[in-house]
Amino acid sequence: MLSVGDDAPDVTAPMHEPDGNITEFTLSDAIEDGPVVLAFFPGAFTRVCTGEMRTFRDRLDGLTESGASLYGVSIDTPFALGEFGEQNDLPFPLVGDTEREVVDAFGVSMDFDSLGITDVAKRAVYVVDEDGTITYAWVADDPNREPDYDEVEDAAAAVA
Numbered sequence: 001m002l003s004v005g006d007d008a009p010d011v012t013a014p015m016h017e018p019d020g021n022i023t024e025f026t027l028s029d030a031i032e033d034g035p036v037v038l039a040f041f042p043g044a045f046t047r048v049c050t051g052e053m054r055t056f057r058d059r060l061d062g063l064t065e066s067g068a069s070l071y072g073v074s075i076d077t078p079f080a081l082g083e084f085g086e087q088n089d090l091p092f093p094l095v096g097d098t099e100r101e102v103v104d105a106f107g108v109s110m111d112f113d114s115l116g117i118t119d120v121a122k123r124a125v126y127v128v129d130e131d132g133t134i135t136y137a138w139v140a141d142d143p144n145r146e147p148d149y150d151e152v153e154d155a156a157a158a159v160a
Helices: 027-033 047-058 060-064 078-087 101-106 149-159
Strands: 012-016 022-026 036-040 069-074 094-096 109-112 117-121 124-128 134-139
Touching: 012 078, 012 101, 022 027, 022 078, 027 036, 027 069, 036 047, 036 101, 047 060, 047 069, 060 069, 060 149, 069 117, 078 094, 101 117, 124 149, 134 149
Parallel strands: 036 069, 069 094
Antiparallel strands: 012 022, 012 094, 036 124, 109 117, 124 134
């Protein structure tokens, strides 16, 4: 698992844009426009993940005012994430890490053994500055725990 001060890995994965297009997310390209907030979540259409992404939606201005960009990241396909984003009116891109390259590179993979589900993203939030350094890291071992949204906003503002 990566920590504050670590260099963020330059990862690439398919991404569903709010306008419906599927493009490619590459972290090094994204940070050229300012700090990036990566919000990892276990799976679309689940209660806690839906609530978390809606909360980020409702608080998006607090992140974008500082110049940060928000990306949701899960192992769902970009097509499923497109429907998820549409149903929840999410105005930010969703990265479909079906190959688990982003999840593995950040070290935030977990299993739900009791459900027979393996290798999904832990609920985690990282802020990466324009130099590619992780300036904020929050990772939950409890998939029902949500991040401190004020803390995430403050972390994004601190590097803007």
